[in-house]
Amino acid sequence: MAVRRTGFVRARKAAGFTQESFAEVMHVDRSTVARWEQGTREPLPYQRPKLARLLKITMNELDELLHPEVESVAATQHASPPAVVVPSPRVVQAELLTQYEALTSAYRQIDYQAGSAAVYEQTVSQLNRLMSMADNVPSSHYQRFALVLGDTAQLAAWLAIDHQDYGAARRYTSLALSSAQEGEEAQLHAYVLGIMSYIHLHAGRGPDAVRLLLAALHLAENPRFGISQAVHSWLSEAIGEAYALAGDHRAGAAALAKAERLFDGVDQARRTGVARVLQRG
Structure with a gap:
């Protein structure tokens, strides 16, 4: 039977969050927070470090809040059970993150050359492995880990779009966007907003796609963030399509012309990747 996590509720309130505001910063629905507190759902592994930071507690303290039944059962026992030595989990080292970065890059190249079917399953498996490592x-290393996770998630989202699995694509983009924010990486943030816009474009929701792309272009046009011209070109191409779908053909034509000018300034080494992205649209 589920045990209500009253300690978790107190910690959330002590940190100054309502269920709604906590859900917003965690990028989940309010009902998800409610289920966490009711004890009917567990936060995913990759969410727990952020939960601990927001609640201003340690990971061990968070674990105690999430499993109050362990404490209550132990309190009712007259004798302590024999001590069990549990090996410490393997700490993620920088070398392992380097290997995952290389794998994601390799999967992306295979996607360019052989198509998404060749790497979709492997990319999703890698994403699941990364999420299981978060604790x-x-x-x-957490900021770098967030970027590795986000980069893998955005690739998984593109591959899901290629497979017309838009439900999975939405989940992966949500994870990628959260990771970009955790890693404070504006280029990944803008890029993921662009991917999300394509999901709306495929659903015929031009105005929603425009809204996301305007936010992405706001990042791309700020020189402080140093977003590449290749990404800027792609975002301009995407918003041109979105404007056209929304019925604003003049704005669409202007955006496409801007995309062409930007693309002319992209070096040849990057053009293949940009062209591959544009083909997906």
């Missing part, structure tokens, strides 16, 4: 990432 073992030291704080010194």
Whole structure:
């Protein structure tokens, strides 16, 4: 039977969050927070470091809040059970993150050359492995881990779109966007907003796609973030399509012309990747 996590509720309130505001910063629905507190759902592994930071507690303290039944059962026992030595989980090292970065890059190249079917399953498997590692990432590597996770998630989202699995694509883009924010990486943030816009475009929701792309272009046009011209070109191409779908053909034509000018300035090495992205649209 589920045990209500009253300690979790108190910690959330002590940190100054309502269920709604907590759901917003965690990028989940309010009902998900409610189920966490009711004890009917567990936060996913990759969400827990952020939960602990928001609640201003340690990971061990968070684990105690999420499993109050363990404490209550132990309190009712007259004798303590024999001690069990549990090996510490393997701490994620920088070398492992380097290997995952290389794998994601390799999967992306295979996608360019052989198509998404060749790497979709492997990319999703890698994404799941990364999420399972989240609890073992030291704080010194967490920002880099978030970017590796986000990059893999955005690739998985593109591959899901290629497979017309838009439900999976939405889940992967949500994870990628959260990771970009955690890693404070504006280019990944803008890129993921662009991917999300394509999901809306495929559903015929031009105005929603425009809204996302305007936010992405706001990032791309800020020189402080150093977003590449290749990504800027692609976003301009995408918003041109979105404007056209929304019925604003003049704005669409202007955006497409801007995309062409930007694309002319992209070096040849990057053009293949940009062209591959444009083909997906």
